[in-house]
Amino acid sequence: MDAADVVGALTRSGVSRGDLVALTVGPMSGLGVATVEGSWSFVGADLCRAVQVAEDVLRPRWVVWSNETAVHLVRAGVRVATAWDVSAVHRLVFGGWAADPAQVWALAHGLALEAVPALTPPGLFSSPDDEGGDTGAPVRPDGYLRPEWAAGVWQGTPEGLACWAALAVSVAARQRARLDAVGDRAVVTARCESGAELLCAEMTVDGLPMDRAAAEEIIAGFVGPRPKTDAEAAASRSGRDAEVLRWAGPGVDIDLRSTTQVKALLGRLGVEVADTRAWRLRAVQDRHRVVPALLAWRKAERMATTYGYAWLDEHLGPDGRLRGTWTGCDGAAGRMTATAGLHNMPAELRPAVMAEPGQVFVRADLGQVEPRVLAAVSGDEALARATLGNDLYAPVAAQLAVDRATAKVAVLGAMYGQTTGHGAQALRRLALAYPTAMAYLDQAARAAEAGQDLRTRGGRLVRMGPANAGGNGLLEARAAAARGRYGRNALIQGAAAELFKTWAVTVRARIEPLGARIVLCLHDELLVQAPTGQRDEVAQLLSKCLDEAVHHWAPGTPVRFVADVSVVRRWSDAKIVASSVQADFAP
DNA sequence: TTGACCACGTA
DNA sequence: CGTACGTGGTCAAC
Numbered sequence: 001m002d003a004a005d006v007v008g009a010l011t012r013s014g015v016s017r018g019d020l021v022a023l024t025v026g027p028m029s030g031l032g033v034a035t036v037e038g039s040w041s042f043v044g045a046d047l048c049r050a051v052q053v054a055e056d057v058l059r060p061r062w063v064v065w066s067n068e069t070a071v072h073l074v075r076a077g078v079r080v081a082t083a084w085d086v087s088a089v090h091r092l093v094f095g096g097w098a099a100d101p102a103q104v105w106a107l108a109h110g111l112a113l114e115a116v117p118a119l120t121p122p123g124l125f126s127s128p129d130d131e132g133g134d135t136g137a138p139v140r141p142d143g144y145l146r147p148e149w150a151a152g153v154w155q156g157t158p159e160g161l162a163c164w165a166a167l168a169v170s171v172a173a174r175q176r177a178r179l180d181a182v183g184d185r186a187v188v189t190a191r192c193e194s195g196a197e198l199l200c201a202e203m204t205v206d207g208l209p210m211d212r213a214a215a216e217e218i219i220a221g222f223v224g225p226r227p228k229t230d231a232e233a234a235a236s237r238s239g240r241d242a243e244v245l246r247w248a249g250p251g252v253d254i255d256l257r258s259t260t261q262v263k264a265l266l267g268r269l270g271v272e273v274a275d276t277r278a279w280r281l282r283a284v285q286d287r288h289r290v291v292p293a294l295l296a297w298r299k300a301e302r303m304a305t306t307y308g309y310a311w312l313d314e315h316l317g318p319d320g321r322l323r324g325t326w327t328g329c330d331g332a333a334g335r336m337t338a339t340a341g342l343h344n345m346p347a348e349l350r351p352a353v354m355a356e357p358g359q360v361f362v363r364a365d366l367g368q369v370e371p372r373v374l375a376a377v378s379g380d381e382a383l384a385r386a387t388l389g390n391d392l393y394a395p396v397a398a399q400l401a402v403d404r405a406t407a408k409v410a411v412l413g414a415m416y417g418q419t420t421g422h423g424a425q426a427l428r429r430l431a432l433a434y435p436t437a438m439a440y441l442d443q444a445a446r447a448a449e450a451g452q453d454l455r456t457r458g459g460r461l462v463r464m465g466p467a468n469a470g471g472n473g474l475l476e477a478r479a480a481a482a483r484g485r486y487g488r489n490a491l492i493q494g495a496a497a498e499l500f501k502t503w504a505v506t507v508r509a510r511i512e513p514l515g516a517r518i519v520l521c522l523h524d525e526l527l528v529q530a531p532t533g534q535r536d537e538v539a540q541l542l543s544k545c546l547d548e549a550v551h552h553w554a555p556g557t558p559v560r561f562v563a564d565v566s567v568v569r570r571w572s573d574a575k576i577v578a579s580s581v582q583a584d585f586a587p
Numbered sequence: 588t589t590g591a592c593c594a595c596g597t598a
Numbered sequence: 599c600g601t602a603c604g605t606g607g608t609c610a611a612c
Contacts, residue, residue: 255608257606257607257608258607258608258609259607259608260608260609261608301607302605302606305605305606305607306604306605306606306607307605311605324604330602330603331602332601332602332603333601333602335602335603336603337602337603337604338603338604339604339605340604340605341604341605342604343603343604344603344604344605412600413600415600415601416600416601417599417600417601418599418600478599481599482599485599485600485601486600486601486602488600488601489600489601489602490601490602492601493601493602523602523603
């Protein structure tokens with residue numbers, strides 16, 4: 001079997017651009033391929049090349065059970081343009097994060113989640129054929145996926161690979177049929193989410209360029225040189241502790257890592273605090289020398305434990321790439337997540353994120369994305385007018401007759417469900433000036449408080465869970481208020497995530513021919529590594545892709561989105577070379 | 588060993 | 599008594 005066989009089978013089956021073709025990858029160079037009409041299995045060398053050829057010749061939309069398949073392909077050097085990621089679409093339609101094949105299958109077939117069969121050790125409480133039927137078949141007589149299949153028995157044989165692919169394509173077809181009922185944008189979102197999963201697979205494999213020497217230098221600045229022995233590490237640690245304890249009085253030897261002990265110590269020294277969080281300590285740092293010492297210690301301690309030499313050794317490869325595992329969406333509003341600290345790396349370490357020789361970073365971030373998203377999803381015409389300038393808060397401030405800072409706090413407070421502070425009056429004016437936007441937020445909050453599930457503009461289900469009837473009235477009131485804030489925010493954060501991912505997958509597609517790649521996504525920021533010669537081309541593309549993405553995400557919206565684009569050597573640099581303008585498309 | 592809580596970094 | 603995430607620490611319960 002070789003590449004020609006895969007392409008031949010698909011061609012004879014009448015597959016053309018954009019058609020759904022499922023792909024499963026086995027452990028030992030096995031490949032399962034399926035269309036709605038038929039399925040095939042291939043065993044042999046060079047099969048990933050076969051996928052690449054099929055991609056180049058036919059360009060189908062590859063159906064996968066999850067982005068694990070894409071990770072397999074990328075590791076083998078194969079990158080495909082488009083996908084239908086069954087697990088990602090499942091998360092979009094049904095909310096939450098759980099999306100293993102057993103659940104995906106059940107909900108796609110309208111079966112109750114509670115009755116999904118679990119894998120039980122043979123001979124313990126039940127025999128494998130309790131439900132009757134052929135245990136070799138993937139689907140039980142009652143319609144559920146056999147748990148052995150969900151657990152991976154399909155990997156064992158070529159027939160299994162083909163069958164598993166056939167099941168994936170059937171699930172995809174069911175999902176596709178359902179999406180029109182989910183919302184008018186849901187199909188677009190499903191494709192974008194699937195593309196984002198491909199991007200995540202690539203970022204997981206590719207990693208983020210980081211200069212090891214620069215990173216070590218920064219870490220050393222906080223915690224000293226890399227210890228050569230355990231004894232040196234212990235000495236360095238107790239040395240840091242001593243810098244705090246010297247202010248605590250003679251003979252005092254508490255564990256600074258214990259908040260209970262720290263709080264007690266501060267009390268003995270006459271500094272009473274409700275807790276020992278940094279912002280609370282900062283407020284009382286003039287009261288005793290120990291407080292600033294403790295704050296400095298915390299900073300160094302975080303560097304030493306979370307982002308220290310051990311972190312480098314674990315996640316920074318010998319090729320100078322920092323690797324974590326990327327996920328296309330979280331379980332709440334649908335933002336991307338990453339492990340290995342890629343999403344919460346301290347700003348101090350960013351100078352070590354450095355473009356490789358012959359390459360530059362093109363960095364772009366969306367400006368004031370959440371209020372602009374609010375204007376778009378709510379359809380508030382007055383707020384949409386405020387998005388036409390580069391600074392949205394200036395016209396809002398003028399409209400409310402308050403200063404810019406107050407206007408900003410009011411807008412953010414409305415979106416986040418702020419309950420305290422002195423923004424109450426500005427909030428009332430906001431409701432008068434932008435009634436449609438504020439009503440959108442209020443409606444979301446009311447529904448969420450009542451425990452009703454919500455959907456983002458793109459169609460993602462935000463699950464609220466049942467409102468606890470009865471029980472403690474005060475607790476329930478608090479829980480309801482928390483649900484309200486959560487729901488209110490989720491519709492904005494979620495829609496912003498959908499726009500961002502649309503942008504990201506558009507950029508991914510457009511920069512590929514230039515030899516550039518996205519190396520980091522940070523909620524509203526894209527970091528692209530590009531060959532130095534393509535810097536200007538890529539920088540322009542990032543802005544153009546934003547316009548294109550907005551057009552796809554919300555066709556005809558009068559809302560303008562902006563991105564700051566800069567070409568830099570290090571992530572921490574931010575020399576702005578261009579500012580994106582635009583996105584008023586004629587309806 | 589596990590889970591709750593705290594703390595803190597990012598958006 | 600703004601939301602989300604991942605990580606690593608303590609502490610109490612197992």
